[in-house]
Amino acid sequence: MKKKYIKPLLVSLAMGGLLTFSSCESYLDVENPSTVSQEAVFNSVGYTSSAITGIYNKLMGDNGYGSRVSTLYPNAGDDFIVGGAYNPLDRRGISGFGVHPDNSEIYRPFLEMYAGIERANIAIKYIPLSPLYENGTEAEQAAMRKMYGEALTLRAIFYHELIRNWGDVPAQFEPSADIPDLYLPKTDRDEIYDRLLVDLQIASDLVPWRSESGDPSTRITKSAVKGLRARIALARGGYSLRRESGVMERRSDYRDHYQIARNETLDIIQSGQHSLNPEFEQVFRSLHTAGGDPTNEHIFQVGAFGGNSRTDSKLGYSNGIRIDRNSVYGAANGQLEAIPTYFYEFDSLGDSRRDVTLAYFTINKDDNKELVSANVMRDGKFRKYWTSIAGTNQNLGINWPILRYADVLLMFAEADNELNGAPSAEAVAAYEAVRSRAYTGYEERMGTTPTGQTEFLEAVRQERFLEFGGEGIRKYDLIRWNLLEQTINETRAKLTDFMNGEGRYANVPQYVYTIPTRFNNAPDVSAEMATFDLFGGSVAGAMYTPAPASTPAGYTRKNWRAAVNADYVAQYAVAFEPNKSELFPIYSGVLNQNYNLTQDYGY
Incomplete structure (x- = not known):
């Protein structure tokens, strides 16, 4: 060449x-x-x-x-x-x-x-x-x-x-x-990251706040610069696989980078430019349509436009809920699948994020919603039917969320806890703001926020797991925490317990019985799920308690625990090498x- x-x-x-x-x-x-x-x-x-x-x-x-x-x-x-x-x-x-x-x-x-x-x-x-x-x-x-x-x-x-x-x-x-x-x-990545952190410090003085520029969240504002600088600082201060040693390491100056992350996220919080959308679902519906983000939770999202492969997105088609091509809503492939045990990380009643994050139904050719097996749940934050585009179109104009205010709050909580040896009152407040939004109406199920450094870090890690599912964050979090190998091993063990109905999955049914019902495209997910016809009544009744071994009259049997077998467990992260x-x-x-x-x- x-x-x-x-x-x-x-x-x-x-x-x-x-x-x-x-x-x-x-x-x-x-x-x-x-x-x-x-x-x-x-x-x-x-x-x-x-x-x-x-x-x-x-x-x-x-x-x-x-x-x-x-x-x-x-x-x-x-x-x-x-x-x-x-x-x-x-x-x-x-x-x-x-x-x-x-x-x-x-x-x-x-x-x-x-x-x-x-x-x-x-x-x-x-x-x-x-x-x-x-x-x-x-x-x-x-x-x-x-x-x-x-x-x-x-x-x-x-x-x-x-x-x-x-x-x-x-x-x-x-x-x-x-x-x-x-x-x-x-x-060396440290050299690159150090240059980027300086660049972003310069940029933060040049780019105005959103309230000053009037720019939409598809354009870089001061909050975006600061939030991205915090994210890169945490990556720079985290673990990564090193060429020289061939192992996962973090540098001795990692606390300096946690300090950068804390400073930048605190600036965003104190700016008053952003707040959490009170409805978790609306955070993602707003990616599908113009506007719809009155609290400016989306600090920066990548805009999709043009209906082509260069400037548009296949979000909602390549990922998201699967839809039959003969449905009035048009084809959606939904190639991403949830790990079955992820469903049970969410509180069974109180956490509103579960039914937004996880789409455990498909829309068939007759425009009915059908329960899927536990091994083929999709990511529900991207749904073709939330757009106005039907047919076989694959480019749906759905934006990708790069940075949300919820991430800023949890990065602040993590960095503050690391630097202080325990969470400050401000860190606890940031963590609880994210958690309480998810538990609106069920605050009594939130539990008590831990105050020890190790316990609070674990709580923040779990909250990030629940908050950002399907948003391209989890794997990279696990890597910078040097928890990827451990988490893969723990997930294999969870899947084995799920398959066998043991431990925390002892009451999870092997099968769930359902009758397809008309998909109504309700104004919110909870209303749509309320019309699901499941034997046992609600999702909390059908998915968390044992079910009969034989199919009740009029119902169709779907594999739930039975969908996970030894081959599924063996194929999970099959080629992973630490x-x-x-x-x-x-x-x-x-x-x-x-x-x-x-x-x-x-x-």
């Missing part, structure tokens, strides 16, 4: 600063097909805004948060997995923790992240050089500084995604045209393009 360098920056306004890969599709080789010079672009606020839009566009699409990065990469923990039999050469290899270097699912997203970085690098170089940056009108200077901060933040998002999936990666912070040799070796599977290999085609890259971590 020949090395190529960036041609003069050209911007297609219609596509928001489109940059495309050449036919050999190398992260080293970026071409630029537009018709406006660099100087013209960054001498205009409007053109610069279009270039920034082009960076945002690289977040979405099939190779970004519209599909693979959001639905395939994170779902291999103890909440959701990718359904189907393990195959190291396709998407199920990711969920089984045995990705082969020739697995094409790890190829294009890798390229996509570097395309976003290249776009950001160009903007980061040229915006401060623009005469508008220092000498424009007050409004022009403010706009250019804001966009400079956005570019710094977007670059940090791309690098964070690369690091948490691949570990140490080649890092460039200048446009490719300025780099004499693009065959870069890997850079100190290897925490990261992906670099795709072999990428490795072959750069003689300075190495395949590490035991691959």
Whole structure:
């Protein structure tokens, strides 16, 4: 492959600063097909805004948060997995923790992240050089500084995604045209993260609060910068698989990074810019439609638009509830499946998150809702019928949540507890705010918040497990806590107990009996579930108490505990190897393009 360098920056306004890969599709080789010079672009606020839009566009699409990065990469923990039999050469290899270097699912997203970085690098170089940056009108200077901060933040998002999936990666912070040799070796992730934390500190001074800019949650605001800086600080201060030692380690300065996380999240909390939506379900319905987030719980979400594979999402089709193609609501595939034991992590009566997070019914061709078996529950936060799009459409315009205020509260609680040796009153309040929202009307079932450091940390970890299921957070939390191997082993043990009806699952029925009922698309999930016809009455009666061995008259039997057998247990995280599977290999085609890259971590 020949090395190529960036041609003069050209911007297609219609596509928001489109940059495309050449036919050999190398992260080293970026071409630029537009018709406006660099100087013209960054001498205009409007053109610069279009270039920034082009960076945002690289977040979405099939190779970004519209599909693979959001639905395939994170779902291999103890909440959701990718359904189907393990195959190291396709998407199920990711969920089984045995990705082969020739697995094409790890190829294009890798390229996509570097395309976003290249776009950001160009903007980061040229915006401060623009005469508008220092000498424009007050409004022009403010706009250019804001966009400079956005570019710094977007670059940090791309690098964070690369690091948490691949570990140490080649890092460039200048446009490719300025780099004499693009065959870069890997850079230690700590060095990259340290650079990003500085960049985000700069960005937080440039980007205004939402109340000052009036921007929607699909645009970077000061809260987004600070919240993402906290997330990256916790990753930097957490455990990760190291190239040098070949084991999971965290650095001795980890407390410094917990301090950054605490400071940034506290700033957001004290700003008063955001609060929790009082209804957990509405947090996710709002991703499907314009508006609907009056409390600004969504601090940053990736916008989906255009009905195509580049800038739209397949959320609600590739994940979410499964719908028969002949239903009036149209086809939805729902390839993500919940671990059956996840259902029983939620309180049986009080936790409103269970029936939003877990979709344990499907819509059949007759528009009836049918109970599914325990092993094929889907993630319920993304539902095609919450949109206005029916038919066979796969691009549904559903946004992806990058950062919610609930995450800010729980990051603050975790960091505060770590630094103080016990939770402060503010940390307890942050934790309880998230928990009490879930238990609205059932507050007496919340339990008592622990005050010891270890016990409170465990409570926060469990709350994150329940709060963020299906949002691409759990696996990475487990990795930074160095709990992935332990959790996989514990989940296998839970699944075995579930299969055998032992321990906490002793009263879980082997079968559940149901009659299909009309799906009404009720205004809230609880109203829809209230019309479910289950033998035993409510979900609390049918799924938590033993049922008869024979099918009652008029009912249909569905496997519940019986859906989990020895093969299912054996296939869970089937290829996991500690100190290897925490990261992906670099795709072999990428490795072959750069003689300075190495395949590490035991691959």
